[in-house]
């Protein structure tokens with residue numbers, strides 16, 4: 001009954017949206033524009049994704065600092081894109097052996113990575129590969145919804161989710177809500193935005209290695225095996241080690257010559273693809289929206305800085321080691337003098353989320369944050385990205 005009511009409500013909203021015709025809201029490229037002082041962005045129904053985000057650099061030049069495609073229709077055509085700007089769901093990151101147990105029942109979900117040894121981002125048809133419904137759109141806000149049926153990709157029960165993006169001066173706000181309406185099921189969402197703070201226009205480099213990253217609450221990280229599946233350990237990020245971004249800010253590439261970096265993001269992988277814990281509670285009660293940020297990243301070339309605030313307890317950093325020059329950049333990015341592609345280490349993905357694969361590590365006791373059933377409080381993720389520019393000296 002609950003399921004029927006919610007699904008019906010969502011369809012009704014969708015029907016209203018269609019009737020009121022939001023087609024006026026989407027531009028010729030199929031994108032929905034939002035803006036506020038100092039920020040402008042485009043979003044698309046595919047994956048509830050951000051496709052463009054413009055910030056003025058220190059010289060007042062508008063830079064589109066996220067990866068994406070020029071036309072919204074291209075996302076469904078190029079299925080090989082790496083989760084560009086969307087909402088991975090219903091369970092972000094990896095699920096070990098594509099299985100988990102809830103109340104003694106073992107569930108098997110559809111594998112899609114490492115020769116089908118695990119499930120990444122909710123399976124081959126995860127939420128960021130589907131068109132969401134636009135249920136509301138104003139000049140500074142958009143809400144998407146999705147109904148994920150019982151059994152889809154092997155997950156138990158129906159999940160109904162709403163994602164709202166709002167812009168306020170220099171800030172992008174994210175609120176994700178999801179309800180398990182019929183059965184207990186894992187839910188973990190994130191925003192999988194790829195950033196290039198220079199819009200690929202820095203003549204000296206198209207990589208992210210010179211940007212400065214700070215993770216002030218992240219003295220620990222999740223230990224993983226060679227295919228990035230958590231092995232149950234929580235590891236220390238010792239001061240001055242390659243994973244130390246907490247004791248002081250450092251350039252992403254600061255430790256690029258360290259032999260420790262090889263294998264840090266899986267077998268034979270150099271760089272970062274790590275889940276850092278966000279340990280704030282030991283300092284007493286905190287207000288996620290005002291205490292923090294949990295991460296700061298800045299480019300010395302464009303001067304653009306992002307301060308990330310979130311209510312989530314973990315933070316994944318991926319330094320785009322898997323990029324290989326095949327993914328195109330957008331027509332408003334880059335330089336004519338250089339190949340118009342994303343080269344290796346040409347971006348970073350910064351994912352607010354919970355402890356990865358917490359559903360297979362019961363001793364972490366994340367079940368209240370990751371397993372939801374009918375009658376439970378909804379799953380909620382909130383974050384805000386605050387943009388500023390610094391004159392480099």
Ligand SMILES: *[C@@H]1O[C@H](CO)[C@@H](O)[C@H](O)[C@H]1NC(C)=O
Pocket residue numbers: 028029030071072073
């Ligand atoms: C975007 O793609 C759609 C569908 O292929 C097409 O109708 C539209 O003209 C494209 N937009 C532009 C600006 O080319």
Ligand SMILES: *[C@@H]1O[C@H](CO)[C@@H](O)[C@H](O)[C@H]1NC(C)=O
Pocket residue numbers: 037038039040054055056060061062
């Ligand atoms: C960038 O600056 C120009 C000129 O002041 C302004 O018109 C534009 O709105 C700014 N762009 C953003 C994204 O704030």
Ligand SMILES: *[C@@H]1O[C@H](CO)[C@@H](O)[C@H](O)[C@H]1NC(C)=O
Pocket residue numbers: 097099108
């Ligand atoms: C992985 O799942 C399969 C069933 O899909 C099971 O037979 C196998 O024992 C599991 N392997 C591990 C290491 O848990």
Ligand SMILES: *[C@@H]1O[C@H](CO)[C@@H](O)[C@H](O)[C@H]1NC(C)=O
Pocket residue numbers: 114115116117227
């Ligand atoms: C994945 O599973 C297959 C067997 O199905 C195995 O041969 C392979 O070594 C496993 N690991 C990876 C990383 O592919």
Ligand SMILES: *[C@@H]1O[C@H](CO)[C@@H](O)[C@H](O)[C@H]1NC(C)=O
Pocket residue numbers: 046073076129130131
């Ligand atoms: C998403 O919607 C677009 C525009 O209507 C359509 O071209 C595309 O095929 C849809 N993609 C999926 C995966 O449903």
Ligand SMILES: *[C@@H]1O[C@H](CO)[C@@H](O)[C@H](O)[C@H]1NC(C)=O
Pocket residue numbers: 204205210251
């Ligand atoms: C990157 O930063 C280093 C200093 O850490 C500097 O020597 C180098 O020139 C910078 N490279 C680029 C391309 O900005």
Ligand SMILES: *[C@@H]1O[C@H](CO)[C@@H](O)[C@H](O)[C@H]1NC(C)=O
Pocket residue numbers: 240241242250254255258260
């Ligand atoms: C990593 O870089 C920082 C900043 O330059 C340095 O202090 C630290 O010693 C380096 N660590 C390793 C393991 O190379």
Ligand SMILES: *[C@@H]1O[C@H](CO)[C@@H](O)[C@H](O)[C@H]1NC(C)=O
Pocket residue numbers: 267268
């Ligand atoms: C890792 O790299 C070595 C040397 O290039 C290669 O022999 C080995 O097969 C690679 N292993 C994997 C799992 O890719």
